[in-house]
Amino acid sequence: EPEVTQTPSHQVTQMGQEVILRCVPISNHLYFYWYRQILGQKVEFLVSFYNNEISEKSEIFDDQFSVERPDGSNFTLKIRSTKLEDSAMYFCAISTGLAGVEEQFFGPGTRLTVL
Amino acid sequence: AQKVTQAQTEISVVEKEDVTLDCVYETRDTTYYLFWYKQPPSGELVFLIRRNSFDEQNEISGRYSWNFQKSTSSFNFTITASQVVDSAVYFCALRRITGNQFYFGTGTSLTVIP
Numbered sequence: 001e002p003e004v005t006q007t008p009s010h011q012v013t014q015m016g017q018e019v020i021l022r023c024v025p026i027s028n029h030l031y032f033y034w035y036r037q038i039l040g041q042k043v044e045f046l047v048s049f050y051n052n053e054i055s056e057k058s059e060i061f062d063d064q065f066s067v068e069r070p071d072g073s074n075f076t077l078k079i080r081s082t083k084l085e086d087s088a089m090y091f092c093a094i095s096t097g098l099a100g101v102e103e104q105f106f107g108p109g110t111r112l113t114v115l
Numbered sequence: 116a117q118k119v120t121q122a123q124t125e126i127s128v129v130e131k132e133d134v135t136l137d138c139v140y141e142t143r144d145t146t147y148y149l150f151w152y153k154q155p156p157s158g159e160l161v162f163l164i165r166r167n168s169f170d171e172q173n174e175i176s177g178r179y180s181w182n183f184q185k186s187t188s189s190f191n192f193t194i195t196a197s198q199v200v201d202s203a204v205y206f207c208a209l210r211r212i213t214g215n216q217f218y219f220g221t222g223t224s225l226t227v228i229p
Contacts, residue, residue, distance in 0.1 A: 041221065
């Protein structure tokens with residue numbers, strides 16, 4: 001099973017600040033995803049990333065969010081101006097196969113707390 | 116639109132009891148994928164199973180079994196002889212053939228009492 005690490009495990013920030021969450025797959029993968037889970041709620045899709053560009057995004061993924069692979073390895077999610085409602089667990093996921101075929105493997109998550 | 120419903124928000128069972136977690140989904144697609152993930156107290160999401168919509172054969176893996184009924188749009192998950200380590204939140208999810216996103220249910224929190 002592919003391994004995915006995420007840093008930091010917990011991030012505390014002030015409202016209005018920018019945060020960058022990082023995802024590091026252990027081996028090469030084609031597809032990357034970000035999901036979020038507000039405490040006690042379901043996991044919600046944010047964005048998928050393939051071949052260095054966004055392939056799909058949800059309505060949650062508005063202009064304050066952005067993703068990139070700055071060095072071809074790390075996959076980052078940036079929130080430009082955090083809001084209280086951005087407090088959630090953010091999961092990175094990867095898949096190695098063709099879209100719609102393989103399961104996604106999730107990282108351990110980053111807990112974001114916005115004060 | 117896709118929708119996954121897990122009507123059971125919380126279930127408690129005594130160790131060694133069998134327990135079934137329900138999952139009902141909605142989609143207009145004729146081909147799709149269904150998944151179950153486990154989220155233990157530590158928070159990570161652990162993949163359990165993927166099922167293709169064109170394969171209705173039920174699957175058993177150790178104490179876990181899955182019953183896929185396309186006619187009723189259900190994909191139920193049964194744990195036989197439950198153990199304390201099974202205590203977790205279990206999520207059912209649907210994925211379309213086109214597109215990448217998962218549509219998760221709201222999860223069922225299972226507590227196995229020793």
